Amino acid sequence: xxxxxxxxxxxxxxxxxxxxxxxxxxxxxxxxxxxxxxxxxxxxxxxxxxxxxxxxxxxxxxxxxxxxxxxxxxxxxxxxxxxxxxxxxxxxxxxxxxxxxxxxxxxxxxxxxxxxxxxxxxxxxxxxxxxxxxxxxxxxxxxxxxxxxxxxxxxxxxxxxxxxxxxxxxxxxxxxxxxxxxxxxxxxxxxxxxxxxxxxxxxxxxxxxxxxxxxxxxxxxxxxxxxxxxxxxxxxxxxxxxxxxxxxxxxxxxxxxxxxxxxxxxxxxxxxxxxxxxxxxxxxxxxxxxxxxxxxxxxxxxxxxxxxxxxxxxxxxxxxxxxxxxxxxxxxxxxxxxxxxxxxxxxxxxxxxxxxxxxxxxxxxxxxxxxxxxx
Numbered sequence: 001x002x003x004x005x006x007x008x009x010x011x012x013x014x015x016x017x018x019x020x021x022x023x024x025x026x027x028x029x030x031x032x033x034x035x036x037x038x039x040x041x042x043x044x045x046x047x048x049x050x051x052x053x054x055x056x057x058x059x060x061x062x063x064x065x066x067x068x069x070x071x072x073x074x075x076x077x078x079x080x081x082x083x084x085x086x087x088x089x090x091x092x093x094x095x096x097x098x099x100x101x102x103x104x105x106x107x108x109x110x111x112x113x114x115x116x117x118x119x120x121x122x123x124x125x126x127x128x129x130x131x132x133x134x135x136x137x138x139x140x141x142x143x144x145x146x147x148x149x150x151x152x153x154x155x156x157x158x159x160x161x162x163x164x165x166x167x168x169x170x171x172x173x174x175x176x177x178x179x180x181x182x183x184x185x186x187x188x189x190x191x192x193x194x195x196x197x198x199x200x201x202x203x204x205x206x207x208x209x210x211x212x213x214x215x216x217x218x219x220x221x222x223x224x225x226x227x228x229x230x231x232x233x234x235x236x237x238x239x240x241x242x243x244x245x246x247x248x249x250x251x252x253x254x255x256x257x258x259x260x261x262x263x264x265x266x267x268x269x270x271x272x273x274x275x276x277x278x279x280x281x282x283x284x285x286x287x288x289x290x291x292x293x294x295x296x297x298x299x300x301x302x303x304x305x306x307x308x309x310x311x312x313x314x315x316x317x318x319x320x321x322x323x324x325x326x327x328x329x330x331x332x333x334x335x336x337x338x339x340x341x342x343x344x345x346x347x348x349x350x351x352x353x354x355x356x357x358x359x360x361x362x363x364x365x366x367x368x369x370x371x372x373x374x375x
Contacts, residue, residue, distance in 0.1 A: 021061035022069050028056070029070075030102045033091060035203055038244035040076065040089050091243070099243050103211040104218075107357030137171035147174045183224045183268040184364070185261040186212060189279035190229045190245065191252040201327050202247050205278045208357045213239050215361070226264050230257030232285055232293060236264070251285035251295050255304070258311040258322075265320055273320045274367050276360060280327035282336060283308050300336055308336075312344035322346040323363055325356060 028050065032043040044067070051057050057066070070076045075095045078087035134150055150172035159165050186209055194201045209227055216225045228236045231250025234257040257277070265273045283304050286294045296304065315322055322344045326337050329350055341348040349359055 021058070022066060025056060025063075025066045026070075026075075026098075027102075029066075030095075030099050033095070034099055034103070034206065034243060035200070037246045038091060040091055093240070096240060096243055100210040100214040100239070103207040103357075104214040107207065107211040107361065134172050134174055137168060137173050145173045147172050150174070181222045181224075181270045182220070182272045182274065182364075182367070183226075183265055183270040184212075184216075184273075185226045185228065185264050185275050187234075187257045187261055187275060187277040187279075188227065188229045188245070189252060189257075189277075189281065190231050190247050191250045191281055191284075192247060193252070193281035194247045201280050202245065204356055206242055206245050208278065208360055210239075210242050211357055212360065212364070213242070224268060224270065226261075228257060228260050228264070230254065230260075232256075233287065234260040236260065251293075251297065252279065252281045252283050253285040253287065254279070254283040255286055255307045255311055258308075258315065262311075262315055262318060262320060266318070272367075273318075275315065275320060275322045276325065276364075277322060278325045278327065278356075282333050300332060305336060308340055309343045312340050312346070315346075316344045321367065323367070324348045325360060326350045327356070 025047070029043065029047060032046050033040065036042040036046070044063075047056075048063060051063060057063055067076075073094075074092055075098070076089050077092050079090050080087045134147060137146065137151075151166065151170055154172055155164065155166045155170040158170055188202075188205050188209060190202065194205070213225055213227070216223045226236060227239070227242070228234055229245065230253055231248050232253055234253060237245065254277075258275070261275045265275070282300055284295060284297045284301070286304055286307060288294055294303070312322060322341070323346055324337055324341060326333065326348060334350055337348045337350075347363065349363075351359060
């Protein structure tokens with residue numbers, strides 16, 4: 001008997017994947033520890049309040065059980081500040097990595113995975129992505145690029161099957177796409193305006209930095225990412241410091257941030273370099289030659305603004321495009337960024353907090369494809 005089956009769609013009630021009580025609480029904990037800038041005590045206090053309101057735990061698995069599991073699994077460590085004082089619980093490097101991975105999943109979770117280092121260009125050169133095009137072997141070509149099938153076929157044509165021999169003249173090489181590298185500096189504004197008006201702008205900026213770091217580490221390991229923060233001054237921070245990043249009582253010294261970013265990139269050997277700048281406020285501070293600060297928060301100060309334009313032009317001469325992600329939509333600030341972007345011939349995005357991560361990722365990918373030409 002022949003059975004005939006009709007093609008169609010089958011709809012079923014969605015059933016969420018089974019997760020353990022620890023995993024459910026850990027997902028919430030990772031969010032809280034990010035918002036509290038790595039302060040475990042504050043994060044755990046928030047978790048207690050959420051448990052009271054939303055009944056996150058059960059008699060079988062309590063917050064005390066969760067705390068013990070965090071310790072056993074290596075997510076917490078006890079540090080003693082004073083010899084006779086009580087120990088204080090702090091997150092470990094394992095937790096920091098989990099937070100970065102969490103940010104990556106949140107921001108880039110829907111992206112299709114690809115192999116590490118898969119940066120295709122239009123240029124032909126050494127790489128591991130085959131183009132399907134063949135040419136004769138030249139002295140110096142890597143042996144692993146030789147197509148044995150095409151080479152043997154060529155030898156049979158040239159020498160005949162009965163008297164088979166394979167010489168250098170018979171060798172055929174398959175072309176591969178050149179894989180280039182990118183050096184990126186991510187600048188994060190930590191001036192006081194990043195938490196003004198009751199809007200937390202620093203946490204999304206931190207998440208973007210953590211996600212971009214984890215993305216480059218896992219997907220583009222040959223690329224480099226340096227992160228710096230700028231307020232009254234600018235200084236580099238390590239990946240380890242990201243979860244603990246806080247806003248300070250600072251003005252916005254955009255010039256100092258750009259100077260440091262370009263100093264970092266000058267030392268990179270990669271041909272392709274770029275700067276990403278996340279900011280929500282106008283430049284309002286400069287450090288003068290004598291070490292004092294010139295500050296003006298009232299409108300756009302022409303002296304400070306001109307210095308910013310000069311830095312944008314310098315970056316342009318060094319072939320370093322600046323992409324500005326402006327978390328503000330004030331018309332006069334947008335006008336400043338437009339002139340700044342024109343001086344650099346870079347790009348600017350006027351965005352809120354939602355979708356910031358996806359926007360930065362897409363621009364990172366597009367810049368790689370554009371900047372790799374002419375290698």
